[in-house]
Amino acid sequence: MMLESLQSLPDGLAETSDAIAQIDGMFLGGFVGGPVQGPLAALGRIFAGSPLEPLLVESLPALARGELQERHFVALAAARAALQGAQHDALHQQALAALGRASATDEAPAAPAAPTPMLEGVRHWLMELAITGFARLEPSTIRSFLPSLAQLREQPELAGLAYLLTGFTSELLGALPVAKAEDVPLQRWADLWAGAMLRAAGAAQPAEPQPVSGTLYPLGLELREHDQLISVVFYALLDAGGSTSAVRVTRSRFKVMAVGGDMIWLLFPELALLIEALGQGQSLALADMPQLPNGDLLWDAQRASLGGKCRLLDVAEPLLAPQAAQAVASRPAPALERHPVLLAEPVVLAGHALGEQGLALADGAALPLDPRWDTAQLPAEEIGKAAKLFGLLRWDAGRWAFQPLSAATAAGKLSFAGQSAVKLYKKPPKSNPVAILEERASRLLRK
Amino acid sequence: MTQSSLRSATAARPGARDVKKVPFVELYDGRLQGVVSSGSDIQRVYVSFFEAGTRDFSCSTNNNRPCGGLGGSYPCNHLRELLDEAIEQYGIARVAAFLGMPGDLGQYQQLHDILRALGTSTRADSGTIFSRFLGDLALLELPADSAPLHTAAWF
Ligand SMILES: [Zn+2]
Numbered sequence: 270m271m272l273e274s275l276q277s278l279p280d281g282l283a284e285t286s287d288a289i290a291q292i293d294g295m296f297l298g299g300f301v302g303g304p305v306q307g308p309l310a311a312l313g314r315i316f317a318g319s320p321l322e323p324l325l326v327e328s329l330p331a332l333a334r335g336e337l338q339e340r341h342f343v344a345l346a347a348a349r350a351a352l353q354g355a356q357h358d359a360l361h362q363q364a365l366a367a368l369g370r371a372s373a374t375d376e377a378p379a380a381p382a383a384p385t386p387m388l389e390g391v392r393h394w395l396m397e398l399a400i401t402g403f404a405r406l407e408p409s410t411i412r413s414f415l416p417s418l419a420q421l422r423e424q425p426e427l428a429g430l431a432y433l434l435t436g437f438t439s440e441l442l443g444a445l446p447v448a449k450a451e452d453v454p455l456q457r458w459a460d461l462w463a464g465a466m467l468r469a470a471g472a473a474q475p476a477e478p479q480p481v482s483g484t485l486y487p488l489g490l491e492l493r494e495h496d497q498l499i500s501v502v503f504y505a506l507l508d509a510g511g512s513t514s515a516v517r518v519t520r521s522r523f524k525v526m527a528v529g530g531d532m533i534w535l536l537f538p539e540l541a542l543l544i545e546a547l548g549q550g551q552s553l554a555l556a557d558m559p560q561l562p563n564g565d566l567l568w569d570a571q572r573a574s575l576g577g578k579c580r581l582l583d584v585a586e587p588l589l590a591p592q593a594a595q596a597v598a599s600r601p602a603p604a605l606e607r608h609p610v611l612l613a614e615p616v617v618l619a620g621h622a623l624g625e626q627g628l629a630l631a632d633g634a635a636l637p638l639d640p641r642w643d644t645a646q647l648p649a650e651e652i653g654k655a656a657k658l659f660g661l662l663r664w665d666a667g668r669w670a671f672q673p674l675s676a677a678t679a680a681g682k683l684s685f686a687g688q689s690a691v692k693l694y695k696k697p698p699k700s701n702p703v704a705i706l707e708e709r710a711s712r713l714l715r716k
Numbered sequence: 717m718t719q720s721s722l723r724s725a726t727a728a729r730p731g732a733r734d735v736k737k738v739p740f741v742e743l744y745d746g747r748l749q750g751v752v753s754s755g756s757d758i759q760r761v762y763v764s765f766f767e768a769g770t771r772d773f774s775c776s777t778n779n780n781r782p783c784g785g786l787g788g789s790y791p792c793n794h795l796r797e798l799l800d801e802a803i804e805q806y807g808i809a810r811v812a813a814f815l816g817m818p819g820d821l822g823q824y825q826q827l828h829d830i831l832r833a834l835g836t837s838t839r840a841d842s843g844t845i846f847s848r849f850l851g852d853l854a855l856l857e858l859p860a861d862s863a864p865l866h867t868a869a870w871f
Contacts, residue, residue, distance in 0.1 A: 288749035290719065412745065419851060422858060436847070440723075449797035456719040461870060468867070475863070493868040497855055500868035521865045523855040527733045527740065527804060537860065567862040607864045610721040640722060666720040666759070699791055702735040 271367045272591055272634040275662075277671040279359035285352050286667070288315055292349050297450055299402025307332045310603040312348060322352055342396050346466035349459070354607035360664050367563055367660070372592055375602045382471025387424065390417050391434070391469040391515035395462060403458050409443045422523065423670045426475070430468040430537050432521065433709050436495035437461045454547040461611070467605060478567055483509025484576060485516070485553040486584050487546050488615065488659045490675025490687045492643070493532075496526040499533045499655070501687070503543055504615050504674065506585055506597075507555070507566070513588055515597045516560070518543065518568045528702050533701040536688040539570040543695040547675070548691040550683055552584075554577035563600050567691035580681040582657040589617040589659070614662040616671070623653035629672055639641075639663045639670035643686040651676045721870065731804040732820050738801035743814045748802050751778075752794040752802040753851045762794040763849075771818045772835035790836050817845045834842035 291308040298304075309329045316325050321344075328344035394414045397404065408567060418438060422431045437458075447453055487508040493500040499534055500521035507516045522536050534540070544554050554576045559567040587598050620631030627637035638652075641663065651659065657678035663672050675685035739761075741750035751765035752775075762783055766777040772811040775783035775794050785792030785793075803826075819831055824830055837858050 286719075331771050391789050408745070422855075428861055429867045431867055432865060432871070433717070436871050453718075454724055457721050457723070457870070460721050462836065464867060464870070492869050493865075495871040497866065500865050500871075502868075517864065518862075519864050520860055520862055521868060522860040523858045524857055525740075525852050527743070529733070529805075530731070534747060539860075561864070563864075565864045569862075602776070608721075611866055611869050615787065666724055700734075700736065702733060705735050706739060707856055708854065710856050713850060714853060714857065 270368065272365050272630060272632070272636065273365065275634075275636070278667075279363050282359060285356050288312065289349060289352050289456070289459075291457045292352075293343070294461065296399055296459050297402055297404050297453060297455060298557060299405060300332065300337055301335070301401045304664060308335045316348060316351075317382065319351075320417055321348060329528045336395065337395050339392050342399055343470050345396065346463040346470075349463045350467055350605075350608070353609060354604070357602070357607040357610050357612065359608055360612055361599070361602075363513055363664055364485055364612065364669070368596065368614060368616065370596045370614075371598045378493040382473045385427070387417075387421060387427070388469045388471065391430070392466065393423065397468065398462060401455045403455070404447050406441065406445050408442055408445045408448070411438050411445065414438065417714075427468075428521070432498050432500070432523070432622050433461065433468070435463055435497050435523070437465065437558050441705060447462060457503075460608070464605075464608075473605070474577050476563070478561050478563050480557035481507070481509050481560040482556050482558070482564070483507055485546075485573070486579070486581055486683075487518075487543055487553065487615075488581055488585050488589075489672060489685050490547070491641070491661070491672070494524075494533070497523055499524050499536060501537065501540065504613075507564075509555075513595075513597065514564060515589070515599075517563045517633060518566045520568060527706065528665040530691045531693050532698075532702050534693045535697065535701055536617075538694075539568065540690075542570055542573055542575065543568075544687070544690045544694055546575060547581070547683065547685055548688065549578070550579050550581055550681065552581075563603065580677065581683060582659055582675070583681070586617045586619065586657065587617075589615055590619065591616065603666060609664045611664070612664045613672075616662050618671070619656065620657045620661070621647060621655075621658060628652075629706060637668065637670045639665070639672035641672045646688055647673055647676060647684055647686045652672050655684075656680065723871065733801055733804050738797055740852055741798055741802045742803055742852075743802070743806065743810070745850065747845075747867070748799070748811065748815060749845045749848070750798050750802070751846065752797050755793075761846075763832050763845045764792075765797045765840075765845060766799065766815060767835070767838065768814055770835045770838075771815055771817070771833065772840050774840055774841075774842075776842050778842060780842055782839070785852040786796075786837050791831065791834060796827070796831065801828060802825060815850065 283657055294435050295305045303531045313329045316322050324344045328341040330655050332341045353356040488504050503518040505516050506513055556572050560571045589593050623631045623705045654672055656679040657677045658673050659675045663670055677683050720798045738752050741852050747765040752762045754760035761778050762775055763778050766773045773795050775786050775792050783792050812821045817824055
């Protein structure tokens with residue numbers, strides 16, 4: 270079968286990774302006195318003839334000469350993102366071919382970003398990080414940025430950047446000063462730096478949602494979190510207007526570190542219905558739920574109600590199995606989301622076995638398990654004995670892997686990452702840490 | 717080619733924190749610091765910290781009055797509660813490493829192992845710690861949102 274084809278890498282992928290590693294190397298020692306000329310010249314040659322060429326023809330030599338201006342660093346971030354975007358597109362095409370899926374038509378390009386004065390300070394601080402170099406950063410450089418970051422968090426339209434920077438600064442404060450340069454997770458920090466720099470170049474206009482009605486089949490969920498963030502992503506199928514498509518529901522909130530583990534579900538009372546549907550094997554009826562052009566639903570619990578009982582993974586298999594006859598189309602990602610780590614094709618697998626190397630699929634192909642797999646809530650035992658699995662085909666560290674999100678037994682009983690939420694919503698703890706801290710906040714912050 | 721964009725080690729999942737007793741604790745700027753509720757008066761809180769390296773400690777009210785329970789060479793109950801909850805939140809290995817406990821870090825298995833190897837009582841302004849607490853609480857006042865959040869994929 271076709272999943273075997275995921276073992277070989279798309280043409281040019283390794284060379285592109287090398288070019289990205291060259292850029293990242295410059296961030297380790299910084300742009301003052303570091304050996305940056307060679308890598309910058311090589312980068313210029315890669316972009317010859319591309320739309321980025323005019324920008325880079327100016328910025329790369331300027332950086333090499335030590336002209337450390339903000340716009341040159343924005344250009345460098347754009348070049349890095351373009352390389353990862355090319356990798357993303359090649360890998361996405363490979364995944365679609367392996368799964369037998371078509372790509373839906375591309376969205377209209379996003380409206381140009383509007384300049385936002387608050388972002389100047391962010392770009393300036395990011396430039397300071399690059400000039401100093403990750404291996405030489407002092408905690409004081411991070412701490413001095415925290416007041417601006419607190420202001421940034423007050424701007425709803427800049428939430429994506431604020432969540433990113435809150436996690437990045439907290440990770441840096443936990444790691445600095447760096448004892449050995451080899452300890453720096455270089456690609457990761459360069460990703461976070463570049464992602465922040467591009468989002469700080471301007472705030473993109475949000476797309477207009479349209480109301481949608483139909484039947485939603487939730488299939489699994491993924492938790493993403495750092496000490497001050499919790500973000501839940503549900504993956505689902507939506508049957509609306511005579512066609513079925515893969516959709517996501519995301520809810521995100523800033524949180525405090527004291528609220529962790531299962532208690533995070535108390536931060537999202539509006540998600541109880543989705544959890545109940547997953548826990549009991551039920552669909553949801555949606556009435557005029559706002560939906561973005563790329564398919565994402567903007568969850569409003571008032572517009573959803575529990576529907577009929579069903580075996581959720583049985584419903585999904587004909588659409589999400591590899592090479593399925595009625596395979597769903599995959600939506601292309603907008604520019605800022607073209608990064609290999611964001612690839613997440615929903616897949617239903619059946620007839621697998623679990624071994625030391627990961628999943629052995631029905632046709633003999635092997636697929637390792639992704640480190641993002643929540644082994645606490647969805648243990649290997651559940652994966653091994655499941656008749657059907659739902660999860661995401663993901664890419665990181667040079668290979669494809671499967672991140673299981675839910676597992677159904679032959680009798681149809683569903684286990685899923687995040688399933689401790691079922692109990693928590695049914696019987697909230699007597700001592701509710703979210704309520705206690707919110708009450709403290711309202712007393713202390715408004716007195 | 718083998719570089720990863722993901723976080724390398726999965727952090728220890730925080731245990732069951734008692735936020736009524738200790739609403740705030742953090743490892744920040746060379747201190748294990750936080751806020752401890754008064755056992756008797758709901759309006760009063762204590763601001764306490766342990767210094768990394770020296771392992772000296774301090775406890776005072778948020779109006780900067782010294783804690784009556786602090787004798788000199790032994791920490792008051794507020795400090796013990798703070799340390800206890802820090803261990804719950806971060807795990808004892810991270811707490812012991814952050815405080816710079818002497819000798820092999822593996823010997824610190826529970827609260828008392830750390831309590832036995834502390835410095836002495838010290839004094840410092842509690843204002844910055846209290847404002848860190850308020851900043852922390854402000855995070856819970858920010859609304860949840862439904863927009864897709866791709867930047868969260870790195871966490
Ligand atoms: Zn005290």
